[in-house]
Amino acid sequence: MPTTIATPETKRAPAAEKDFLPLQGTDYVEFYVGNAKQAAHFYKTAFGFHSLAYSGPETGTKGRASYAICQNKITFVLTTPIRSNHPVAEHHHKHGDGVKVLALTVDDATSAWEETTKRGGKSYLEPKRLSDEDGDVVMSGIHTYGEVVHLFIERQNYHGPFMPGFRKWESNYNPPGTGLQHVDHCVGNVGWGQMNPWVKFYEDVMGFRNILTFDDKDISTEYSALMSKVMSNGNGFVKFPINEPAEGKKKSQVEEYLEFYDGEGVQHIAMATNNIIETVTDLQKRGVEFLHIPSTYYDTLLDRVGHIDEELNALKGLGILVDRDDEGYLLQIFSKPVEDRPTLFYEIIQRKGAKSFGKGNFKALFEAIEREQAARGNL
Ligand code: FE2
Helix, strand or coil: CCCCCCCHHHHHHHHHCCCCCCCCEEEEEEEECCCHHHHHHHHHHHHCCEEEEEECHHHCCCCEEEEEEEECCEEEEEEEECCCCCHHHHHHHHHCCEEEEEEEECCCHHHHHHHHHHCCCCEEEEEEEEEECCEEEEEEEEECCCCCEEEEEECCCECCCCCCCCEECCCCCCCCCCCEEEEEEEEEECCCCCHHHHHHHHHHCCCCEEEEEECCCCCECCCCEEEEEEEECCCCCCEEEEEEEECCCCCCHHHHHHHHHCCCEEEEEEEEECCHHHHHHHHHHCCCCECCCCHHHHCCHHHHHCCCCCCHHHHHHHCCEEEEECCEEEEEEEECCCCCCCCCEEEEEEEEECCCCCHHHHHHHHHHHHHHHHHHCCC
16 A cells, blocks of 8 residues: 555665765855956955966956965855956946855766756756866856856866966965865855745755754844755765845845845855964954954853863954854854955854854854944944
8 A cells, every 4th residue: 555654764765865966075166256366366365365377368268367266175266357248247247246156076077967957957057178288177067046056077187277278377476374274165145935945956956955954033133034054965065054034123134135246146155274263363464354243252152162172262352153062062253244245255164073053153143243234224
């Protein structure tokens, strides 16, 4: 007799399935910006990125210029239009500086494209082989929320600085790094009622799992609220939390983002460090601005999180937040937006066992964001 009740066998079955989209991690993040030359200088000066590669008219690329910069396993590409009729110019006019590409490293970009498009992913780029004297890169891509795309990058047969079309960027200006190691997670802001459809997209099209859910009770202050679900790929190397606004007495920070970005997009990128005190001390000296956390946050911190290795006063002096889960604790801090529109910002995170996202800090964090929103007249 057929039955609709799931047996333990059928419940276990999906976990045993082969991962149809094995990902090695974040390959690079590409931003469309108004002035890539100056943006690259900012990321080198303020965040400690290094010059990696350049693509532009001098390398045979028409209409735009791109600077690839890196720090340990993090690669950013800053791309700008050099003519007003270039599609990148339209993107920049609408959104300001923002993330266009979240690129993921794969062993097989053709299979990644076939597996995701046959599950309903909308193609952005059919598998394409790029070659130069340093080897081959195969890339393909699909659309995700807003105008953001995922590119699948297959580069095991490539030995150049970045990829074909780019040449090594030698610079006389090489400030030291700040200890940023890898991309921990990238968060998307989507419109009202759009979180669950995008959760389903990551489940169905990319084989991700929803590992954590925060409702508007978890993420609310007296004034504003949002909801969030964290999506993770099979091996946990790639995590994409998805936020949507929720009703509150005043305007949600996600609504403010959607208004000023003029659509859905990437809200923040979290970069991991092995020593958050050293990294944040350095970033502050170099001019990175962080949200201010009131000193009262630290009065009850140790009662909440228990023993931590770091000096409380050092954390308090820098405004670093701490949270604990069953597996350990994490330290995190959030920058102010890095452009004049209140859109993209950065998180610096150090994980000491914890795999969560700092739920215990949401209230303090969102109150800090609200003070900034109020100062902009957008609360
Ligand atoms: Fe985050």
